[in-house]
Amino acid sequence: MTLQRRKQMLGKFIPFNDFTRAQVAQALGTDKVRLNNLIHGGTYPTPNECDVLEKLFGLPVQVLFDKEMLEYRYDWPPPRGIMTSERLRKKAGE
Numbered sequence: 001m002t003l004q005r006r007k008q009m010l011g012k013f014i015p016f017n018d019f020t021r022a023q024v025a026q027a028l029g030t031d032k033v034r035l036n037n038l039i040h041g042g043t044y045p046t047p048n049e050c051d052v053l054e055k056l057f058g059l060p061v062q063v064l065f066d067k068e069m070l071e072y073r074y075d076w077p078p079p080r081g082i083m084t085s086e087r088l089r090k091k092a093g094e
Contacts, residue, residue, distance in 0.1 A: 003041055003068070010064040011039040013057055028052050044069060047076050 014024055025035040028049050037043040045053070050061040050073055057063075061070065072078040 003044070004066065005041045006066060008039055008041055008065050008069060010053070013059070013064060014039075017057060019056075024053075024056065027056055038065075041066070041069060044072050044078055047073060 014021060021032050021035055025032045028035065029052075030049075034043065038045055038049070045061070045065060050070070053064055054061050061073070
């Protein structure tokens with residue numbers, strides 16, 4: 001699955017909850033560049049990042065990200081390059 005690169009709701013919840021991007025990045029154990037990529041839909045969140053964001057905002061991660069962004073929520077890491085035939089069969093439910 002390719003990223004849609006659409007701005008995520010996470011970007012709106014940060015200032016709404018009186019956080020700065022630096023504070024959220026520190027809570028995630030990452031830097032502001034990765035956080036910016038998450039906000040703009042440029043990278044998938046890791047399962048650990050999802051857990052931290054749920055605790056930080058007190059909301060399910062599905063509120064913070066589009067469904068497509070959570071494709072690999074429990075199947076981490078996302079595959080690179082072309083999908084293997086085994087992964088394609090798994091997605092098809094075989």
